[in-house]
Amino acid sequence: MVRVVRFHETGGPDVLRYEDVPVRSPAADEVRIRVDAIGLNRAEVDFRRGTYVERPVLPAGLGTEAAGEVVEVGSAVDRWQPGDAICVLPAFSPNDYSVYAEETVVPAAALVARPDGVDAITGAALWMPYLTVYGMVQEVVRVRPGDSVVVTAATNSIGMAAMQVLRHLGAVPIATASSAAHTGALEAAGAAAVLVEGADVVGQIRSLTGGRGADVVLDANGGPQVEQLVRSCAAGAAVIVHGGLSRQPTPLPAGGSVPVWLRRYRVRETIGDAGALHRAQHFIRAGLAAGALAPLVDRVFDFDDIRAAHAYVDSSERGPGKPVVRVGRAPSPEQ
Structure with a gap:
């Protein structure tokens, strides 16, 4: 027993x-x-x-x-x-x-x-945080060095893993958090900037990206804020919603928004694909060995x-x- x-x-x-x-x-x-x-x-x-x-x-x-x-x-x-x-x-x-x-x-x-x-x-x-992030930034889209990537609710385990992975890939991580209390931890993990949620997210992201907008958004919240995130993007960007922390419906972007690819993601997409899981394991183990990733x-x-x-x-x-x-x-x- x-x-x-x-x-x-x-x-x-x-x-x-x-x-x-x-x-x-x-x-x-x-x-x-x-x-x-x-x-x-x-x-x-x-x-x-x-x-x-x-x-x-x-x-x-x-x-x-x-x-x-x-x-x-x-x-x-x-x-x-x-x-x-x-x-x-x-x-x-x-x-x-x-x-x-x-x-x-x-x-x-x-x-x-x-x-x-x-x-x-x-x-x-x-495994869950790094597999989730790897699947989004290497299998769903391919994040490139220099890409500006917004990560919402970034103090959770997936957000902190994303800071490390994106820094390892040479991208520019922009973290959002419910308060400024964890700014130091996010910056230590790799965040280039930390924004407090509820402020002028669109204006702040566009300012940080020189007016161009984000290339990729990894969103843990879902809900009405997704429309703001879409408006903060560059044309052709991807907004990937991987959580529902807001517990509110996620609307489609309003007409007139910039052309952005919006899709949902669950980690089982990566775990259930033998090839993707094989690649993810190699990526994560190599990152651990190099000291770039630290749970x-x-x-x-x-x-x-x-x-x-x-x-x-x-x-x-x-x-x-x-x-x-x-x-x-x-x-x-x-x-």
């Missing part, structure tokens, strides 16, 4: 409960893993509330991103062996598998080897504090980077 976190009704963090359940043996194409750390995402807050793109099938588990060790492999799995240090990618529906657990079963296809020298806490914060862990919670962790993910107190849950004896990165 192992402890897992599940919920039997949608609602706030108080609906989360610990349960002792048996862990089944993996099917042919699955693996059983020990979970050492869990990467937290706002999507899990929405799933718990019942406001995610998928409705939870109750009782429901949570989580699609983790780091740990292989315990047992299915009969058709030849890539992994017990004892392998791995990371779990968000490659499946939370209604099918979950990682908020001491041990769990996941598809073998959702695993990648943990890079050498990367501990479990950092490994749980690594930023915001705060580490213990597994016993999962309700507090969920409240933090949905609060205005969040710092830059990704919150992570430590399971068992996984050490913090500084230890």
